[in-house]
Amino acid sequence: MTNRTRREEIAAGLAEVEERIEEACRAAGRTREEVTLVAVTKTYPASDVRLLAELGVRDVGENRDQEASAKARECADLGLAWHFIGQLQTNKVRSVVRYADVVHSVDRLRLVSALGGEAVRAGREVTCLVQVALDDDPARGGARPGDVPALADAVAATEGLRLGGVMAVAPLGEEPGRAFAGLREIARAVREAHPGADVVSAGMSGDLSEAVANGATHLRVGTALLGRRKPFVR
Numbered sequence: 001m002t003n004r005t006r007r008e009e010i011a012a013g014l015a016e017v018e019e020r021i022e023e024a025c026r027a028a029g030r031t032r033e034e035v036t037l038v039a040v041t042k043t044y045p046a047s048d049v050r051l052l053a054e055l056g057v058r059d060v061g062e063n064r065d066q067e068a069s070a071k072a073r074e075c076a077d078l079g080l081a082w083h084f085i086g087q088l089q090t091n092k093v094r095s096v097v098r099y100a101d102v103v104h105s106v107d108r109l110r111l112v113s114a115l116g117g118e119a120v121r122a123g124r125e126v127t128c129l130v131q132v133a134l135d136d137d138p139a140r141g142g143a144r145p146g147d148v149p150a151l152a153d154a155v156a157a158t159e160g161l162r163l164g165g166v167m168a169v170a171p172l173g174e175e176p177g178r179a180f181a182g183l184r185e186i187a188r189a190v191r192e193a194h195p196g197a198d199v200v201s202a203g204m205s206g207d208l209s210e211a212v213a214n215g216a217t218h219l220r221v222g223t224a225l226l227g228r229r230k231p232f233v234r
């Protein structure tokens with residue numbers, strides 16, 4: 001396997017992930033078109049983003065502003081949709097709204113007003129997902145389920161922002177299907193109040209089938225496409 005080019009490696013990963021998504025859709029009685037694959041390219045170089053784009057991927061996800069902004073600049077010619085999926089500090093918002101089409105990690109009101117203000121200044125419209133904490137670990141980000149309706153209302157009412165829907169990461173040590181079933185109910189309530197907000201961002205390399213079974217519209221997949229990331233020390 002050592003002679004495989006990076007392109008072949010990524011093509012193989014993508015084919016495998018596509019097969020898993022198709023199988024999950026079949027099992028759930030859904031069509032492949034209902035699900036968007038967001039390729040999570042964090043820690044991997046812009047050259048990998050380029051290869052993914054050549055292989056047909058249109059959506060990429062990043063979780064750190066410094067890395068993401070540089071990569072988005074290098075790949076500006078590709079016309080990709082950039083998803084910001086990491087915890088977001090307000091002092092990074094001005095930079096993030098310049099390249100991000102979708103921010104998946106909106107979990108507090110201060111972030112809503114900051115994103116709106118900077119989006120207007122930049123002359124852009126940013127789609128926002130309310131990140132829901134499905135466990136009680138605040139370190140992992142996300143709003144408590146009880147705070148989600150107010151956050152969704154705030155996003156919908158803020159100039160420069162569009163409410164896309166909700167996002168979550170399955171808690172460690174819990175059955176992901178159960179967690180995603182809970183998210184599905186929260187998503188339903190948000191959609192009832194805001195009919196256009198139909199995005200459910202859930203599912204990663206290890207739990208994408210459970211996410212598809214529970215109505216996910218966006219899967220955020222890194223490892224299964226690009227390989228295991230080197231441990232990252234913050």
Ligand SMILES: *Cc1c(COP(=O)(O)O)cnc(C)c1O
Pocket residue numbers: 040042063085086169203204205206220221222223224
């Ligand atoms: C890194 C990351 C992913 C991708 O996880 P994999 O297990 O590598 O597929 C998805 N969502 C978020 C929020 C992430 O930070």
